[in-house]
Amino acid sequence: MSNVGKSPWIIHYDGSSCNGCDIEVLAALTPLYDAERFGVVNTGNPKHADIFVVTGGINDQNAPVVKQIYDQMLEPKVVVACGACACGGGVYQTCYNIMGGVDTVIPVDAYVPGCAVKPESILDAVIAGVGILDEKAKAMKKNPADKDRSEKDASTGAHASVADVDDGTNADAE
Amino acid sequence: MSKRTVVPFGPQHPVLPEPVHLDLVLEDETVVNAIPRIGYVHRGLEKLVEKRDYTQFVYVTERICGICSFGHSLGYSECVEKLMGIEITDRAAYLRVIFHELSRMHSHLLWLGLLADGFGFEALFMHAWRLRETVLDIFEEVTGGRVIFSACDVGGFRQEVSNETLAGIVAKLERLRDEYRTIAKTLLEDSSVKSRMVGVGHISTDKALELSMVGPFARASNVATDERLNGIGAYGDLAAFEPVLSDGGDCYARCDVRVREVLQSIDIISELVDKIPDGEVMVPVKGSPEDGAQAMTTLEQPRGQAFYYSKGNGTKNLARMRVRTPTSQNIAGMVAALSNVELADVPMVILTIDPCISCTER
């Protein structure tokens, strides 16, 4: 637990899950498992969230939604794929309307096994996610040009320089 | 007439555990129309019968929905047993109903928590979910799983549950009953909670019949529809069964019906545990469904009537498996309940129908 230097806020989105994992994600937040003792708060706003918890696989309808939520989150961010479905399609792997796990549309940092996942393992993953979050934050400080915005818009020089300016101000403030 | 605006709602929204999209047409702050759009959770499970044989498909039906999971495996098993002429033992039938009622309790407690969250009563949400853990503990103790536990199978019940364990379950539920009464009291008598729910999203009995609403949503509009009245399985052995009704038709009535159904489930479980006969829980299942054989059955899920249809083709795989779930019946009712409510009440009205999108879209 010594690595938790920050209260991670999570945002949860249900891809095409069966609800089994969703209710376990919620159960992890309620009194028995009480994720809030680690400062974990469930938020509905992608811009406030550090960790993106996705349950369920990806289909054509929800792929843009997942992608959009991910894009709206600020760096550094961590994606946790919860459950067999989110990891690779699970029982629905061979269904005609399932493209696969969450990593078919966005990069995933932690995979949580189980069908349905156990709240204990969700807690584990979220706490591991905080470690990854710290590493990413450190890497960003070391290499400011490595921000997602500049990565994405590498071709358009104007945006990249805006990112540089942003980082400059941050550095000054510190 | 004031100007109309369209507010998109969902698929990702804080009160929705599941993705559904609504276009809310507003006049000032009042909703005049709601246009639902679904399809975010569609997986294509019915088609999967072509790839999984009828014994493997139990696991797929369980994953139609993680909340009504046991109910779906129960409905599917009953349907396939009918198709193949399998007679299950009485003990298995009793155990199935006991676990189905436990699932209803877990589903309703979950819902009461979400409702409390919907009108901003965080502490009540936490308490409802804390009580729900009692039921999940029972599942975990008996079957090893918390929400999806593969206890029901074609041919009976996969776990032998001893009479002592059953008595222990009843004792746990009796303890739960007292604690539950306190949160039920807050939900039903607290004046601020009442002021959010009374008179909101009203549906009359005639309208409910016209829209073919099912489950607690219909029962709150005083429509006496409950599949348990048909006495399929061990429900037939109950001394008496009366559906829980209310004539309010509003959000408060829907909450009231579900609150009382939890207590009703505890009564059903205690009665069945008293009466349960001894014996085996599984009968051997051999062969395949005959070509062209058809069977159907209905079941009262926590959210209302679910319908199961299956057709054999002489092989291990079924030719067709069809499930019609309660929420797909209730979407028309939801849209009707949403018209003329304030924008701020929309999340709560949606919650009070207890939508289960992953059932609906499969």
Ligand code: SF4
């Ligand atoms: S991993 Fe299992 S429990 Fe979780 S969403 Fe998928 S099917 Fe449901």
